[in-house]
Amino acid sequence: MTSTTAGGQVHACLSGVTRVYPGAAGHHAVHALGPLDLDLRRGEFFAVVGPSGCGKSTLLEVLAGLQRPTAGTVTFEGRAVAGVVPDGVGVVFQEDASFPWLTVSDNAGFGLRRSGMAEPEIRRRVDDALAFMGLKDFARAYPSQLSGGMRQRVCIARTLVLQPRLILLDEPFGALDAQTRLLMGDEVLRLWRSTGATVLLITHALDEAAMLSDRIGAMSARPGRFMEIIETGWPRERNSTIVGEAAFGEITGRLWENLRGESLKSLGIAKLAAE
Amino acid sequence: MSRVGLIRLGVVAAMIGALEAACRSGLIDPRVVIPPSEMAEALVAILASGQINDDIVRTLGVIAVAVAASVVLGFAFGVLIHALPRLRQALDPFFATYYAVPVFIFYPVLIAIFGLSLVPIVLMGVATAIVAMIIATLNGLDRVPRVLTKVAQVHRMGRLATAMRLQLPAAAPYLFTGVKLSVSYGFIAVIAAEFILAPAGLGRDIANAYADFDNRRMYALMLFVLAIATVINAALHALDLSFAKRRGAAP
Numbered sequence: 153m154t155s156t157t158a159g160g161q162v163h164a165c166l167s168g169v170t171r172v173y174p175g176a177a178g179h180h181a182v183h184a185l186g187p188l189d190l191d192l193r194r195g196e197f198f199a200v201v202g203p204s205g206c207g208k209s210t211l212l213e214v215l216a217g218l219q220r221p222t223a224g225t226v227t228f229e230g231r232a233v234a235g236v237v238p239d240g241v242g243v244v245f246q247e248d249a250s251f252p253w254l255t256v257s258d259n260a261g262f263g264l265r266r267s268g269m270a271e272p273e274i275r276r277r278v279d280d281a282l283a284f285m286g287l288k289d290f291a292r293a294y295p296s297q298l299s300g301g302m303r304q305r306v307c308i309a310r311t312l313v314l315q316p317r318l319i320l321l322d323e324p325f326g327a328l329d330a331q332t333r334l335l336m337g338d339e340v341l342r343l344w345r346s347t348g349a350t351v352l353l354i355t356h357a358l359d360e361a362a363m364l365s366d367r368i369g370a371m372s373a374r375p376g377r378f379m380e381i382i383e384t385g386w387p388r389e390r391n392s393t394i395v396g397e398a399a400f401g402e403i404t405g406r407l408w409e410n411l412r413g414e415s416l417k418s419l420g421i422a423k424l425a426a427e
Numbered sequence: 428m429s430r431v432g433l434i435r436l437g438v439v440a441a442m443i444g445a446l447e448a449a450c451r452s453g454l455i456d457p458r459v460v461i462p463p464s465e466m467a468e469a470l471v472a473i474l475a476s477g478q479i480n481d482d483i484v485r486t487l488g489v490i491a492v493a494v495a496a497s498v499v500l501g502f503a504f505g506v507l508i509h510a511l512p513r514l515r516q517a518l519d520p521f522f523a524t525y526y527a528v529p530v531f532i533f534y535p536v537l538i539a540i541f542g543l544s545l546v547p548i549v550l551m552g553v554a555t556a557i558v559a560m561i562i563a564t565l566n567g568l569d570r571v572p573r574v575l576t577k578v579a580q581v582h583r584m585g586r587l588a589t590a591m592r593l594q595l596p597a598a599a600p601y602l603f604t605g606v607k608l609s610v611s612y613g614f615i616a617v618i619a620a621e622f623i624l625a626p627a628g629l630g631r632d633i634a635n636a637y638a639d640f641d642n643r644r645m646y647a648l649m650l651f652v653l654a655i656a657t658v659i660n661a662a663l664h665a666l667d668l669s670f671a672k673r674r675g676a677a678p
Contacts, residue, residue, distance in 0.1 A: 236583065237581050241581075243577070245574050249577075251597075253673065263582050266592075
């Protein structure tokens with residue numbers, strides 16, 4: 153069962169979700185997230201921004217099924233997500249998660265081989281994904297022979313071949329330089345349009361969120377909650393050239409308005425945050 | 428061959444040449460050290476006669492058993508200790524100081540328990556080599572990126588599949604370092620144990636030649652042990668290099 157909201161069909165939903173990490177011996181428990189509600193619409197590009205340590209990655213991991221929420225419910229395509237990553241969900245992590253002992257081609261086909269798919273179909277999907285990500289000429293290379301951006305593209309290709317309906321990106325460009333990030337943003341937009349998947353992007357970069365997203369959730373300092381969800385109003389056909397538009401500046405300005413105080417709070421500068 | 432390789436070969440050749448010249452010129456008393464060319468000549472004669480064939484098989488066999496046991500058991504203990512952090516905390520000081528303790532002092536005890544057989548020699552080999560493998564396994568497992576565990580969850584892999592398909596390959600370079608060290612330590616321990624007390628073996632042969640003032644035989648056998656150790660280490664190095672090349676990480 154999938155419900156609908158004013159903006160479209162709900163694809164994934166977090167309802168009253170909290171996550172509290174139990175304290176180790178002699179330490180207090182850490183209330184990382186929530187309570188928090190979110191309806192992800194089918195096919196939308198949603199970004200989450202917030203200060204460091206506000207629980208952005210925890211939110212993604214709870215939604216992916218990598219962590220169980222302490223309270224609340226998570227659903228994907230109407231089914232409860234309970235500590236197991238559902239079929240149809242792909243995740244790209246911030247850290248380099250490529251396998252150094254496999255070639256680019258074998259990295260991309262890893263998940264498909266695990267699923268027992270026939271080899272010709274695996275080869276077709278891998279070739280398509282590598283061509284899409286601009287890695288066709290590097291199919292036989294090893295990750296250590298590639299740049300950081302290319303290794304991240306290998307990880308995206310590994311996710312892409314599984315044809316996920318929900319793609320979760322956990323600061324995938326965090327370790328890249330500004331220019332590469334802009335170009336990778338274009339790649340992700342192209343991927344989003346061609347697959348029709350729903351995308352949730354976790355990022356600390358306000359410009360990245362403003363450029364890529366249909367909606368942006370601005371989170372508070374820990375425990376993370378959505379303070380505001382901003383509709384960008386961008387057309388589906390967009391690319392990094394929108395950073396020159398006036399609306400882009402307005403969106404990033406509004407995000408910073410939301411986040412400045414929370415970022416100071418997260419840094420422990422409460423006095424400045426109150427001003 | 429690379430320029431560095433040529434320089435390395437040149438250094439070895441120069442040292443052998445210097446020793447040859449020193450022995451031939453009388454700078455070194457030939458009753459103490461014989462020229463390397465004579466060592467090689469004597470070795471060829473001994474090998475051709477077949478008189479040490481049994482000792483070669485015995486010594487290399489014992490080394491193979493000791494190293495195999497050290498690698499398998501060291502890896503198993505390493506995995507177990509890694510999974511039990513408190514046990515690891517308790518054992519860490521022992522591992523850190525293990526090679527500061529001369530484990531050879533226990534050799535007479537092992538002979539007293541097991542008799543003058545192969546068992547005490549194998550046990551000395553294992554006792555010397557196993558900790559290197561345990562430490563390498565712990566080091567390798569520590570360095571498996573945590574993100575791989577999340578990737579395994581995304582691909583809905585079980586614990587065994589995660590261990591075999593992701594953690595083991597990720598830790599492999601460190602494990603191979605453990606294997607190389609185990610081979611070196613095993614080799615040293617077995618030859619040394621034979622040298623101290625054993626009914627047969629290459630180490631025993633060297634000790635007998637030393638006791639009989641048979642310099643030609645002693646140096647020939649020492650050259651043979653050196654040659655075997657060099658060949659085994661070169662083979663392991665080449666294997667390591669080919670693994671590194673496969674990962675695109677070769678120098």
